[in-house]
Amino acid sequence: xxxxxxxxxxxLLLLGAALAALRKKQDVYSLLTEGASQGLRTLACIxxxxxxxxxxxxxxxxxxxxxxxxxxxxxxxxxxxxxVECAPLVLIRPISGSAALAVGAELIAKYGADSLVGRxxxxxxxxxxTTFYAIGVYFGAAGVRRTRYTLPAALLADLTGFWMAAASVxxxxxxxxxx
Amino acid sequence: MALSIVWTGMLVLAIVCACAxxxxxxxxxxxxxxxxxxxxxxxSLAGILCLWSGACRVMEAAGISRRIARLLRPxxxxxxxxxxxxxxxxxxxxxxxxxLGLGNAATPLGIEAVRRMRRDETAxxxxxxxxxxxxxxxxxxxTTIAAxxxxxxxxxxxxxxxxxWLTSAAALAAGLLAAWALGRVWSRRGW
Numbered sequence: 100x101x102x103x104x105x106x107x108x109x110x111l112l113l114l115g116a117a118l119a120a121l122r123k124k125q126d127v128y129s130l131l132t133e134g135a136s137q138g139l140r141t142l143a144c145i146x147x148x149x150x151x152x153x154x155x156x157x158x159x160x161x162x163x164x165x166x167x168x169x170x171x172x173x174x175x176x177x178x179x180x181x182x183v184e185c186a187p188l189v190l191i192r193p194i195s196g197s198a199a200l201a202v203g204a205e206l207i208a209k210y211g212a213d214s215l216v217g218r219x220x221x222x223x224x225x226x227x228x229t230t231f232y233a234i235g236v237y238f239g240a241a242g243v244r245r246t247r248y249t250l251p252a253a254l255l256a257d258l259t260g261f262w263m264a265a266a267s268v269x270x271x272x273x274x275x276x277x278x
Numbered sequence: 279m280a281l282s283i284v285w286t287g288m289l290v291l292a293i294v295c296a297c298a299x300x301x302x303x304x305x306x307x308x309x310x311x312x313x314x315x316x317x318x319x320x321x322s323l324a325g326i327l328c329l330w331s332g333a334c335r336v337m338e339a340a341g342i343s344r345r346i347a348r349l350l351r352p353x354x355x356x357x358x359x360x361x362x363x364x365x366x367x368x369x370x371x372x373x374x375x376x377x378l379g380l381g382n383a384a385t386p387l388g389i390e391a392v393r394r395m396r397r398d399e400t401a402x403x404x405x406x407x408x409x410x411x412x413x414x415x416x417x418x419x420x421t422t423i424a425a426x427x428x429x430x431x432x433x434x435x436x437x438x439x440x441x442x443w444l445t446s447a448a449a450l451a452a453g454l455l456a457a458w459a460l461g462r463v464w465s466r467r468g469w
Contacts, residue, residue, distance in 0.1 A: 105434065105436065105437050105439060105440060106434045106436070106437065108436060108439055109419070109424075109435075109436040109439075112333070112419070113333050116333055116336045116337040116340055116342065117336060119337075119340035119341070119342060120336045120337075120339050120340035122340075123339070123340055123341060125336070125339040125340065127336055130332065130335045130336045130339050131332035131333070131335065131336060132332065133332070133335055134328075134331040134332030134333065134334060134335030134336070135328035135329065135331060135332040136328075137331045137335070138324075138327040138328035138329070138330070138331030138332065139324070139327075139328055141327060141331065142320060142323060142324055142327055142328075145320070146316075146317070146320035149316045149319055149320050150313050150316030150317055150320070151285065151313075151316070152285065152316070153312045153313065153315050153316030153319060154308075154309055154312035154313045154316065155285055155288040155289055155292065155312070156288070156312065157308040157309070157311055157312030157315060158288070158289065158292035158293075158296075158305050158308045158309055158312060159288055159291060159292045159295075160308065161292075161296075161301060161304040161305045161307065161308030161311075162291075162292040162293070162295040162296035162299065162301050162304070162305040162308075163295050163296070163299040163301050164291050164292055164294075164295035167295060167299075191284070194284055195281055195284055198281070198284060198285075200422065200426070201316070201319075203423070203426065204319050204426045204429075204430075205315075207426055207427060207430045208430050211430070211431075212426075212427040212428075212430035212431055212432035212433075212435070213432055213433055217427075217430070217432075218438060218441070221420075221423050221426070221427055221438050221442075222438050222441045222442050222445055223445075224420070224422075224423045224426075225415070225417065225420030225423045225438065225442040225445075225446075226415055226417075226420075226442045226443075226445035226446040226449060227414070227415055227449060228412065228413045228414065228415040229413075230413040233409065233412050233413045234409055234413065236385065236389070237388055237389060237392045237409050237412065238392065238401065238405075238409065240389040240392070240393070241389065241392040241393045241395075241396050241405075242396065242399065243392070243396060243399060243400070243401050243405065244399040244400075245399060245400040245401060246401050246406070246409075247400065247401050247406055247460075247464050248406060248456075248457065248460035248461065248464045249401060249405075249406045249409050249410060249457075251456065251460065252406065252410045252453050252454075252456040252457040252460055253409070253410050253413040253414070253453055255452055255453060255456040256410060256413060256414040256449045256450065256452050256453025256454075256456070257413070257414075257449065258452075259448055259449045259451075259452035259453070260414065260445055260446070260448065260449030263444065263445040263448040263449060264441070264445045267440075267441040267444045267445050268438075268441050270441075271440060271441050276437065276440065277434075277437055
């Protein structure tokens with residue numbers, strides 16, 4: 100039952116947005132196509148990065164580097180309760196958004212979208228940001244040089260997010276939210 | 279620049295490991311394979327990405343982002359305490375754009391908010407809190423991730439939503455709590 104409700108969420112959101120826009124006498128159809136062409140442009144921006152980064156990620160996987168890294172970090176991750184397969188994602192996430200997407204997509208494809216590892220990777224990607232990049236962009240553009248405690252606080256938020264991603268996926272699958 | 283170092287570092291690590299572990303043939307094959315996988319991943323993202331970019335435009339036109347901004351005002355007022363109303367306006371617009379997943383619109387608004395808060399080369403407490411808020415992603419619909427999941431054959435690509443919301447909220451709370459605690463002990467002089 101709960102699983103069906105979460106499945107309904109996205110279609111209902113789409114419908115709700117369309118109805119709300121219609122009530123405001125907006126041209127829903129051309130807004131949709133306009134947005135879709137914007138989506139294509141976004142894709143054109145990230146696709147070259149994905150190709151280049153996916154090459155590096157696949158080479159890391161094939162060379163055995165990721166397995167080695169996972170074995171090294173295994174005890175720490177096991178102690179915290181995060182699947183050790185997500186270690187590469189945890190390391191790259193604060194540094195680069197597109198690299199994290201490449202690493203996460205590889206994990207999701209390798210272990211399956213509906214596996215514990217695949218779901219945890221997806222939740223990590225969806226609920227954390229490219230911390231270093233964001234701090235650099237916002238303070239850089241505003242000409243602020245001393246960022247004080249922003250980085251430690253933001254990294255603590257990231258760590259909490261990584262831990263909570265694993266914990267919440269475990270919790271929700273125990274609650275029977277997933278099919 | 280950071281990415282150049284990261285990418286080159288990944289390659290160095292892969293090649294050193296390939297030589298040390300005797301996986302040179304696999305690694306060489308993975309180079310071609312990886313590029314091809316990057317292309318197929320990009321293509322498989324196209325559908326959902328376009329659909330939800332369209333949905334986000336509709337939500338924006340329906341005034342949902344403005345309504346979210348209004349809902350957020352009490353929270354943001356506490357967060358950006360002591361800032362000008364103009365700075366708060368930009369901050370509210372930035373947060374609601376982030377919530378709707380309009381990353382391209384959110385960044386310039388966020389920069390504008392930080393600019394309006396700026397006094398000198400040192401970040402104020404409000405600026406630190408605002409940037410922490412931005413680094414803890416608060417997105418209602420993580421569409422790109424749903425697209426990746428859909429492409430990998432997920433039964434319900436959006437079934438991660440509750441977990442994503444809970445995780446985002448926890449990360450945000452931890453970040454803001456840390457910012458608040460550090461703000462009391464960190465001197466204005468420090469880096």
